[in-house]
Amino acid sequence: MTSLDTATIAGERDYLLRYALLHLRNSVQAEDVVQETLLAAMEGAERFAGKSAVRTWLTGILKHKIIDHLRRSGREQPLSDDERSESEAVDALFAEDGHWREFPADWGNPASALENTRFRAAFEMYLQRLPARTAQVFAMREVMELSTGDICKALGITSTNCWVMLHRARLTLRECLELQWFGKPSS
Amino acid sequence: MIPDCKETSELLSRQQDESLGWIEYLRLRSHLLICKACGNLKIHLDFLRAAMKQYRDSD
Numbered sequence: 528m529t530s531l532d533t534a535t536i537a538g539e540r541d542y543l544l545r546y547a548l549l550h551l552r553n554s555v556q557a558e559d560v561v562q563e564t565l566l567a568a569m570e571g572a573e574r575f576a577g578k579s580a581v582r583t584w585l586t587g588i589l590k591h592k593i594i595d596h597l598r599r600s601g602r603e604q605p606l607s608d609d610e611r612s613e614s615e616a617v618d619a620l621f622a623e624d625g626h627w628r629e630f631p632a633d634w635g636n637p638a639s640a641l642e643n644t645r646f647r648a649a650f651e652m653y654l655q656r657l658p659a660r661t662a663q664v665f666a667m668r669e670v671m672e673l674s675t676g677d678i679c680k681a682l683g684i685t686s687t688n689c690w691v692m693l694h695r696a697r698l699t700l701r702e703c704l705e706l707q708w709f710g711k712p713s714s
Numbered sequence: 715m716i717p718d719c720k721e722t723s724e725l726l727s728r729q730q731d732e733s734l735g736w737i738e739y740l741r742l743r744s745h746l747l748i749c750k751a752c753g754n755l756k757i758h759l760d761f762l763r764a765a766m767k768q769y770r771d772s773d
Contacts, residue, residue, distance in 0.1 A: 546770065625718025630751035637761040641768050650765055668731065669766040675731045694727040701758045 531572040549666040552659045560592040609658035634709045653703040665696035722752045
């Protein structure tokens with residue numbers, strides 16, 4: 528039995544908060560779910576079997592808290608202006624005949640950007656520019672790694688709707704990366 | 715029969731979430747054979763996924 532002390536649990540707070548902020552734009556709500564997670568973890572510390580890393584265990588608790596929160600707050604919200612302009616922006620990437628207006632460029636070896644410390648800050652900024660609901664679905668898919676079926680169930684949306692949002696999130700982020708990161712000569 | 719770039723981008727995105735039906739898969743492949751731009755998009759989508767994981771896991 529691995530003993531798990533309060534300090535170890537609290538030490539993961541920053542990580543959990545960043546994780547929560549990928550799903551909940553509102554920092555008060557993100558703080559709340561992290562707080563609930565830390566409390567639940569401290570109360571249930573003896574249930575931590577030590578088979579997984581502390582972070583993995585805590586993240587598992589946090590995921591449930593986030594999904595509960597998303598489920599409670601807002602199904603069927605009307606489209607926001609952000610989402611409407613995002614859908615227009617994605618449509619505008621293609622000409623009438625369905626061809627790219629601007630061809631996606633060759634990024635060389637994009638993986639090397641992952642080692643650049645400035646890249647993380649830039650990437651975070653691009654993520655924050657996504658409309659809230661698009662970002663939420665994208666994070667459930669890419670951060671929590673939920674299947675689209677599970678995302679649809681949690682949010683009460685159709686799979687078509689889910690694919691449309693994921694497609695928009697990806698093309699919007701790709702566009703940001705190309706225009707603002709890979710398009711620039713590296714300095 | 716061969717999808718245009720817009721539809722190809724939708725297929726490439728959906729392929730990140732589930733496996734495509736074989737007809738969709740063949741249509742996607744046939745477009746990628748003739749379109750370098752959509753080939754770049756495929757690389758970009760893979761990179762995006764890796765970047766998201768790194769952002770999640772970094773300290």
